[in-house]
Amino acid sequence: MPDRMTSESSLSPDQLQAEKELVKRAQHSPEAFGELYEVYYRRIFNYALKRTANVQLALDITSVTFLKAFSQIKKYRWRDVPFAAWLYRIASNEVNDHYRREGGRRVSSIESIADLADTGEYIDEINEAEEELSRHEEFITLHRKISELPFIYQEVIALKFFEKKKIREMVKILGKKEGTIKSLLHRGVEKLREQMK
Amino acid sequence: MKKEALIRMLESTDLPDLMVAGHKSSLRKVLLQGAYAQALAAGGSRVSPGNIFKGWLNWLRAPAWRMAAASGLAVFVVAAVLSLAFYLAAPSPSVVAADVVKRDPGIQQRLNGTGEIIIMRVDVRDGMASVICGRCMGDLIEADVDINVKTVVSARRYEGLFIPELAQDERERAIKIAAADERMKSVMDRGGSVDRVFPIFSSVSNMSVIGGSILKVAPAAAQAIVSVQLDGKTWLALVDLDQGRVERITEPEAGNMYYYEIFFGPQNL
Numbered sequence: 001m002p003d004r005m006t007s008e009s010s011l012s013p014d015q016l017q018a019e020k021e022l023v024k025r026a027q028h029s030p031e032a033f034g035e036l037y038e039v040y041y042r043r044i045f046n047y048a049l050k051r052t053a054n055v056q057l058a059l060d061i062t063s064v065t066f067l068k069a070f071s072q073i074k075k076y077r078w079r080d081v082p083f084a085a086w087l088y089r090i091a092s093n094e095v096n097d098h099y100r101r102e103g104g105r106r107v108s109s110i111e112s113i114a115d116l117a118d119t120g121e122y123i124d125e126i127n128e129a130e131e132e133l134s135r136h137e138e139f140i141t142l143h144r145k146i147s148e149l150p151f152i153y154q155e156v157i158a159l160k161f162f163e164k165k166k167i168r169e170m171v172k173i174l175g176k177k178e179g180t181i182k183s184l185l186h187r188g189v190e191k192l193r194e195q196m197k
Numbered sequence: 198m199k200k201e202a203l204i205r206m207l208e209s210t211d212l213p214d215l216m217v218a219g220h221k222s223s224l225r226k227v228l229l230q231g232a233y234a235q236a237l238a239a240g241g242s243r244v245s246p247g248n249i250f251k252g253w254l255n256w257l258r259a260p261a262w263r264m265a266a267a268s269g270l271a272v273f274v275v276a277a278v279l280s281l282a283f284y285l286a287a288p289s290p291s292v293v294a295a296d297v298v299k300r301d302p303g304i305q306q307r308l309n310g311t312g313e314i315i316i317m318r319v320d321v322r323d324g325m326a327s328v329i330c331g332r333c334m335g336d337l338i339e340a341d342v343d344i345n346v347k348t349v350v351s352a353r354r355y356e357g358l359f360i361p362e363l364a365q366d367e368r369e370r371a372i373k374i375a376a377a378d379e380r381m382k383s384v385m386d387r388g389g390s391v392d393r394v395f396p397i398f399s400s401v402s403n404m405s406v407i408g409g410s411i412l413k414v415a416p417a418a419a420q421a422i423v424s425v426q427l428d429g430k431t432w433l434a435l436v437d438l439d440q441g442r443v444e445r446i447t448e449p450e451a452g453n454m455y456y457y458e459i460f461f462g463p464q465n466l
Contacts, residue, residue: 030228030229031229033228034225034229037225037228037229041221041224042216045215045216045217045220045221046214046215049215050212050213055215055217059217060351060353062224063220063224063350064325064341064350064351067343068324068325068343070228071324071345071350072324097322122217122218122219125218125220126217129215129217132213132215133213133215136210136211136212136213138206138210138211139210139211139213142206142210157207161207161208162210162212189200189203189204189207190200192203193199193200193203196198196203197198
């Protein structure tokens with residue numbers, strides 16, 4: 001597999017073809033899905049983290065994202081769009097659903113059966129991650145303001161500025177037209193500027 | 198703050214890039230080595246009327262069968278009706294999700310105590326269901342269920358409120374109100390007997406969860422469920438003690454009794 005730390009849109013046709021074949025294998029083989037998991041786990045977790053600024057919640061969202069992807073992979077249809085776009089879309093929906101369900105309030109998840117193993121096994125790691133997160137004060141301040149915006153603006157701002165996605169990648173992730181995304185970005189930044197006053 | 202300054206700030210903010218390796222390996226284990234993968238491998242595809250119809254449409258479109266399509270139409274219609282009946286008879290995704298949660302050993306273990314697990318709320322979306330359940334007293338669990346593979350994939354436990362049992366006079370009044378309802382009366386006249394009487398939440402739909410504790414779930418002294426059994430079937434009556442009337446009655450199949458039916462009505466099943 002090619003290195004995926006580069007932007008999805010920079011995948012060469014050969015890399016895209018390799019990913020297409022891997023996804024095809026993953027539809028029948030958990031091991032092949034494991035390869036996709038290795039490539040994208042960190043990126044999806046950090047996306048969830050940047051959307052929520054909450055380590056435990058980001059872990060839960062990452063779990064559900066991959067569990068959903070795994071259970072739906074047989075139905076996945078390749079459309080010459082990088083696999084990451086689908087994962088981002090699932091994760092994004094999960095974040096939005098979560099806040100919608102809880103009326104915008106944050107929830108501390110106590111435990112997750114998705115982990116099966118007791119979270120106690122890596123509770124120290126979670127604590128370290130939370131400490132590390134708390135050191136990103138500017139990000140936390142920004143996130144607090146961004147989280148007061150409607151979901152769709154949160155999404156486009158996070159994808160554009162935190163995930164460094166290009167507009168054409170956001171088109172694939174959000175399934176919206178380029179013009180719509182530009183307009184959402186413009187209005188989102190404007191609304192955020194008002195929040196920052 | 199000017200827009201340009203804000204964009205600069207957004208572009209240059211020092212972003213977290215973290216990793217919880219323990220979670221990664223644990224989730225990988227669940228995905229690829231656990232019961233979840235086995236359940237998926239055993240066949241998680243769902244049969245829907247649409248799929249059945251498409252399959253038959255393709256069958257009819259095959260060149261070898263085109264000539265026989267007209268004569269086969271009658272067979273097709275009969276089979277379609279039978280399949281539709283089979284599909285309609287199958288439990289809804291909500292019922293499947295509730296059943297999965299009630300039978301899950303992990304959920305049973307986490308809901309300490311004894312007594313039946315009560316399903317309080319089921320939301321289904323994209324093949325996943327969010328199920329809130331608990332026993333009559335104690336903590337509540339919100340479980341995510343993959344309906345296709347009938348597996349609980351994650352769950353969160355929240356500190357629940359202790360719900361007081363109904364006082365004896367409230368129990369008696371609830372039974373009296375239920376027995377006065379014509380539909381319940383006819384069941385009781387045929388030999389039906391009161392099985393149990395439960396207090397219920399005033400409004401589960403207003404429940405909100407903050408910091409791991411359930412808020413706004415107040416026991417509703419004003420409402421109760423009266424359960425009447427006859428010939429292995431259970432009738433449930435939602436009784437408003439203040440108004441002195443039966444709000445709703447459900448007649449679930451034996452062994453297939455879900456309390457959320459009575460909270461939200463069968464339209465939500």
